[in-house]
Amino acid sequence: xxxxxxxxxxxxxxxxxxxxxxxxxxxxxxxxxxxAAGLLDGEQMQVRLERVWxxxxxxxxxxxxxxIKYSSHEYRxxxxxxxAAWEQAAGLIQKRELLLSRLEDFEREASDPNRFFxxxxxxxxxxxxxxxxxxxxxxSQISVVxxxxxxxxxxxxxxxxDNISYKGRPYRxxxxxxxxxxxxxxxxxxxxxxLEMFVxxxxxxxxxxxxxxxxxxxxxxxHQTLQEQPQINATL
Numbered sequence: 001x002x003x004x005x006x007x008x009x010x011x012x013x014x015x016x017x018x019x020x021x022x023x024x025x026x027x028x029x030x031x032x033x034x035x036a037a038g039l040l041d042g043e044q045m046q047v048r049l050e051r052v053w054x055x056x057x058x059x060x061x062x063x064x065x066x067x068i069k070y071s072s073h074e075y076r077x078x079x080x081x082x083x084a085a086w087e088q089a090a091g092l093i094q095k096r097e098l099l100l101s102r103l104e105d106f107e108r109e110a111s112d113p114n115r116f117f118x119x120x121x122x123x124x125x126x127x128x129x130x131x132x133x134x135x136x137x138x139x140s141q142i143s144v145v146x147x148x149x150x151x152x153x154x155x156x157x158x159x160x161x162d163n164i165s166y167k168g169r170p171y172r173x174x175x176x177x178x179x180x181x182x183x184x185x186x187x188x189x190x191x192x193x194x195l196e197m198f199v200x201x202x203x204x205x206x207x208x209x210x211x212x213x214x215x216x217x218x219x220x221x222x223h224q225t226l227q228e229q230p231q232i233n234a235t236l
Contacts, residue, residue, distance in 0.1 A: 041080075048083050055090040057167040066162075075160070082160045089156060089164050092149040093171060096142060103138045104182050110135065111186060139179075146175055 053063050070079045109115070110131045121127055153172065156162045164171045 045080060045083060048087065049079075052083065052086045052090045055094055056165065058165065059168045062165065062168065078160065082156075082162070085152065085156050085160065086162070086164075089149065089152045092145055092152060093164070093166055096145045096149060096175075097166075099138060099142045099145065100178060100182070103135075103142065103179070104186070106134060106138060107183065108186055108189075111183060112190060142179075149175070 049066075053066075058066075069075055070082065075082070115122055115127075117123060150172075153164050156164060166174060
């Protein structure tokens, strides 16, 4: 294991000097290599870690910082344990992002105020009740993932002093605000569409949309449990 880490440290330094973010724990044919089984374990850990990085879309700087950290004397023997925890967090984040994408597709139609003026079923109270049921179901599924993910991220922070990010943004912060932000950008998208229709002469006046704070209040309850937890501002 010490031989693997020694190779690991040398390679990290080489990659740092060349401004690369990937790294190799060990490979055949290099000086200081350990037993074949150890080399295989090192290569497997490298593949697993890079898979986590890609799943979380980590910027190169954060990848390099993490690689250097886990080549240090303090953390090098905990790399395998840390990777397992990060894999669990990455899987939950991917699951949550998929649910969030489904919610966005749903809200693109279900939060459009123009639907109240449609004729037939789409403008009926029955349609509104079904929308509310579907919205509650999606938000409930996201909240379940949020609870499990918060525990996993708390474990990673406590045990390894790591903070999870997604596309470079601290994920605790994203969990607090992304649904509200989603509604805001959907509203802005509809404003642009209405303005384009007005300019093209297809609409007499742009549709007046409700203030953003009304939508924010509707979804404020979804974030209360997360707001009670301490916010982690530092990123890798």
